Amino acid sequence: MNRSGIALKIILFSSGIVLFLMIIGCYMIIQYEVSVLNDMTDSKIAQTENESRVNFFREKKRFAAQIQSQLENIILIMKSFDIIYEQTFNSQIQMLLTQPMIMAASFCNQEEQSFIVSWKENNTIHVASQFPKDVNLDSFHIIKKQTGLLSISWVTVYYSTRLIEKEILAVKEIKIEELLQTRSDIYEQLKGVLLTQAFGTLIIIAVLCVSLMILLKIFVLDPVNELIEVSNQLKKLDLSVDIRTKFYSHELNELLQGLGKVLNGFRNIISDVQDNATLLSKSADDMTGIAEQLTNHSVDAESQSNNVAEASIQISGNIHAIAGSVELISENVQSVSMTSEYLFQNINSVANAIEELSSSLSHVGERAKKGTQIAEQAVILAQKAGETMNQLRHAANEIGGVSEFIQRIAHKTNILSLNATIEAASAGSAGRGFSVVAGAIQEFAEQSSRAAKDITNRIAGVQKGTSELENAFADVSEIIKEMNLSSESISYAVIEQTKAVQEIANNALEADERARNITFAIEDLSKTANNAAENTTQVALGANDVSSRIQSVSQTISFNRQISHQINEAAIVLTHLSGNLKDMVDPFKVRSDKQSVKNNESETLRKEKK
């Protein structure tokens, strides 16, 4: 669609215009023809009307002349007669009236007095001496003639032209009708003619369009398509295009040939440029690599020299610091020696105090041991008391059993005494004495029973007391055990403390000696420190010298580095330029696809190397 766009558009547009013009032309032709036809018919109608009018006048004149001659004939006839009879007049007048156009006639005497008249009324001829008053003769034409006769001086004829007019009108209408009929016939035929005309023109236009398209395709479109293809490939910067030049149109062939020549030249130039750019970029890459290496080396050297310089500065700084601190040390050592003397004194007093502490601790230990022994004895005693209590409880229980026994005996005794009383009563007065004894026994039994109850109650109290006492003893023994335990731990702790204190005392003695040694050593140290301070000052001076020299070395190296960096930058710029050149040239496709593939491979290889 895009490629054949122009031709199709031209053809469609032109055919559309032609069609439009055709339609308009057809319409105008039809209009024109119709108008011509109408004009013709109108003019014909007008002509016929004129002719009819002319005919009418001619006929009228001819008719008037005819009547005149007739009248003259009549007058001649009259003159030929010597004696004229009334019948003659009648016949003459009736003869006149037989003509259809003559409506009335009259003969007059010298005084223009009519003596015989005749008129037509309802197709019957009336004859009278005078016209009745109801006959109107004003609408008719009049021809009056003098005869020269004595009896009849004037003859008057009345006639009407209506019949002639009627005839002529009928003729005219017939003609006009014929004309209209012919016009409509012509219309019908014209329609057919126009339709065939339109179809014919349409077919002609179609044939024209088709032939135009074919011609356009052959002469213009094919070369133009070739041109479009070539331009498309050129758009992709593909210069490896073959241009065909065998077309039917001579001008386009020449154009394409010229283009091909230009392309060939351009292709050669670009391929040369590409090769050169490749070589250039390779060499620039190499140079960049070398410059980078150089820069790296110089950077390393600079950093190392910097490090060395910094280290030397640090060393000199450190040495200074050492010198300062050595001086400080010597000062400090002096103060330390003073402090160590104080220390020595203090340690002495501490040792004395510790000895006193140790003696008092050993005293405490002895006391704690004694406390432990007492507690153990207390425990034993408490256990013994508990056992005694147990025995006491057993004894109480036994007493309880005995008292129960006593109670039972008392009951028995009571029953016995009752039975005895009963026996005594049954014995009557003889048993009276026995009854008294039985009463005494009963009383005794009751008393013993009460005593046994009392004993039981008391023993229950005793048992309760003993159990409480036992519990208390158990508590006491537990407390004593705890006491024992704690006093044991106290004594153990005291022993440990004593040991520790003795160790401390030993240490204090040793510390005493050491402190004395320290005092001596510190004096030596202060002397040595002074010497060291002097030496370190000298070292610091040397170190400063070294560091300044190293700094100068480092500066030189950094200068070197800058130069190599500049070289590197230049190389990079070169690489960049060559890359740009290649980028600019690369898009142009010089060789056909296989060759270009090889080219690409070599490029990629080069990039990888990069």
Next chain:
Amino acid sequence: MPSQSKKLPATKRQFCTFHLAGHYFGVDILDVKEIIDEVTLTKIHHAPTEIMGFVNIRGHVHLVLDLRLLLNFSSKSVDESSRVLLFHPKVGESFGVMVDQIGHMVEVEENLIEYRLSDDSASALGRDYRKANLEKGVCKLQNKLLIILDASTFLNAVDFKR
């Protein structure tokens, strides 16, 4: 069947007293044969509820009645202080009664006893009749009253239904 001693002009009488359901009762000492503790009862099946069982005293078998039930109190199980009063054969066929607790032998003047008027009219029926016959009178002691029972009526009061 009054005993001979009753008819004697002796002015003093002796009673064997006991406690039963909080009340103080007594029987004539001449009717009592013996007081027994430590009794082993042998139950008699299908006997009336008032009969507690047999007891063996030195080879002789005695019937034991529940005096609580006879006196219309509620029954109570045997415990430590329970005793059996055995009566003389002259009072009835060899039998005894169970009491809650034995008391003393009491000697009282005849005039301190107020006998209950024996009312033989037939209006006293049922339990009233029984109880009325059991009680013989009341003896006024120093600070309390002693209800005197007639031992000879005990066996008759047992409700033998068959």
